[in-house]
Amino acid sequence: MTNYYHTLKADPQNFKQFSFRELLFLHYDCPVEEQKSDIWSSHSYFIYGISGKKVWHTPNNSWALTAGNAMFVKPGACIVEQFFAEPFCVLAFFLPDSYIKNFVRENSALLRVTVKPSYSSELVIPVKTDAVMATFYNSVLPYFEMESAPPEQLLELKFRELLLNIITNPANVGLVNYMHILAESSITLKEVMECNFSYNLRLEEFALLCQRSLSSFKRDFVATFLTTPGRWLTERRLEYAHQLLKKNNLSIRDIAFECGFENSTHFSRVFKQKFGYSPMVCKKQVFMENS
Numbered sequence: 565m566t567n568y569y570h571t572l573k574a575d576p577q578n579f580k581q582f583s584f585r586e587l588l589f590l591h592y593d594c595p596v597e598e599q600k601s602d603i604w605s606s607h608s609y610f611i612y613g614i615s616g617k618k619v620w621h622t623p624n625n626s627w628a629l630t631a632g633n634a635m636f637v638k639p640g641a642c643i644v645e646q647f648f649a650e651p652f653c654v655l656a657f658f659l660p661d662s663y664i665k666n667f668v669r670e671n672s673a674l675l676r677v678t679v680k681p682s683y684s685s686e687l688v689i690p691v692k693t694d695a696v697m698a699t700f701y702n703s704v705l706p707y708f709e710m711e712s713a714p715p716e717q718l719l720e721l722k723f724r725e726l727l728l729n730i731i732t733n734p735a736n737v738g739l740v741n742y743m744h745i746l747a748e749s750s751i752t753l754k755e756v757m758e759c760n761f762s763y764n765l766r767l768e769e770f771a772l773l774c775q776r777s778l779s780s781f782k783r784d785f786v787a788t789f790l791t792t793p794g795r796w797l798t799e800r801r802l803e804y805a806h807q808l809l810k811k812n813n814l815s816i817r818d819i820a821f822e823c824g825f826e827n828s829t830h831f832s833r834v835f836k837q838k839f840g841y842s843p844m845v846c847k848k849q850v851f852m853e854n855s
Contacts, residue, residue, distance in 0.1 A: 565641060565764055568605040569658050580708045584716040587723055588658035591708045593651050594618070602763060602821075604641035606772045609658045610691065610726065611635060612701050616652030619645040620688050623762055623804065623822075627688040629654070632698070634691040636739050639773055640756070641763035642687055643822070655701055657726060661746055661775070667727055668747035674731055675740055685759050689742060692735035700729055750775065753784050761800045764824040767793055801825065802838050809846045816843050 572579045572590055579592040586607065594616070612634040619628045620635075621643040627635060639661065646652065668675065691697075704722060707714055730736050731743070745751075753774045760773060770793065771781035785793050805823040808814060814822070820831035836842045 565769070566601060566603045567769075568603040569607045569609075572656070572658075582707070582713050582719055584719060586658075586660045587663065587720070588656075589704075589719055589722070590656045590658075591654070591705065592656075593653045594646070596646055598646065600643055600645050602641065602643050604760075604763060604765060604769065604773070605637070605658070606639050606769075607658045607660050608639055608664065609637050609656055611637065611657075612655040612693070614653040614655065616650045617647040618652055619647075621645060622687050622759075625686060625688070627690070632693060634693050634697070634701075636689045636691050636742075638687050638689075638742070640687050641760045641765060655704060657723060659723065663723075664727075664743055665747045667724070668743050671728070671731065672747075674728070675744055684738070684742070685755065687759065689739045691730060691739060692733055694733065694735075697729055697733075700725060753781070754788055757785075757789075757796075761797055762804055762822065762824045764826060797824070798834060799838075802835060805831065805835060805843070806839065806846070809843055816847075819843065 569588065572581065572592075573583060573588055578595050579590050581588060581590040581592075583589065588607070611629060613629045613631045615631050617628060617630045619626050620637065629635060693701075707719075707722075731740050753776075756774050757770070760770070765773075767781070768778055771778045774781055774784075776784065782793060785796070789796050801823045805819055805825075808819045808822065816832065817828045820828040823831070825831035825834075832843055835846075839846070
């Protein structure tokens with residue numbers, strides 16, 4: 565899978581950017597030519613649409629980003645669908661969980677949390693774009709036309725201005741709740757795995773999403789699920805694939821992709837080992853039952 569944060573940061577020629585510490589601030593026209601691609605990021609990011617359209621897909625939901633709209637994307641993986649009617653141009657702000665936690669603790673009096681928030685597994689949280697936020701986004705664009713990078717202190721002020729505008733708007737209660745949960749306690753390993761099992765991430769990447777070293781990730785995983793990561797991932801993906809085969813008309817290749825398998829040949833082999841029949845036989849059975 566594509567590491568979204570690292571891919572953007574490593575290519576300043578195609579992605580106009582400023583970065584300091586782990587904060588990354590970008591304005592770019594997307595050069596991607598594939599209609600669908602799978603991406604993941606260990607950093608959260610805010611993204612604001614200037615033109616064009618893209619859709620972020622997870623197994624349970626989809627979110628479209630179009631001109632004038634914004635959203636917050638948590639650390640994790642998804643499938644992004646590109647539309648080519650017009651160029652896709654965005655502003656993006658990447659920041660680690662540690663930065664959000666410190667910001668929330670420093671500004672706790674401003675957070676509008678009236679009841680104890682509950683954790684939502686949704687990857688994307690829409691962000692309200694009102695006149696104030698539209699003015700903020702427009703104020704950022706001239707920085708990318710400057711001959712030299714602005715001071716880091718000024719860039720950090722823009723990050724803080726973004727967050728302050730968001731948390732003081734009552735329309736962003738869902739995001740405020742998530743930020744509050746993040747500041748009070750870490751997201752659990754179980755929550756991370758349940759949200760991301762269907763993506764073809766390496767164990768090192770799952771460990772990074774869980775904010776652990778690889779060795780501590782493996783140890784904590786066994787303590788949580790009473791089995792190894794490899795076995796659990798295969799079982800979970802096969803169960804999900806079985807559901808997809810019964811619910812829609814996707815091809816075997818597409819189902820293998822959406823369930824995190826490296827290729828359809830490997831998927832078909834392990835599927836038959838578990839269920840005793842091939843994915844194609846499963847599709848035919850469903851077709852006959854519905855005929």
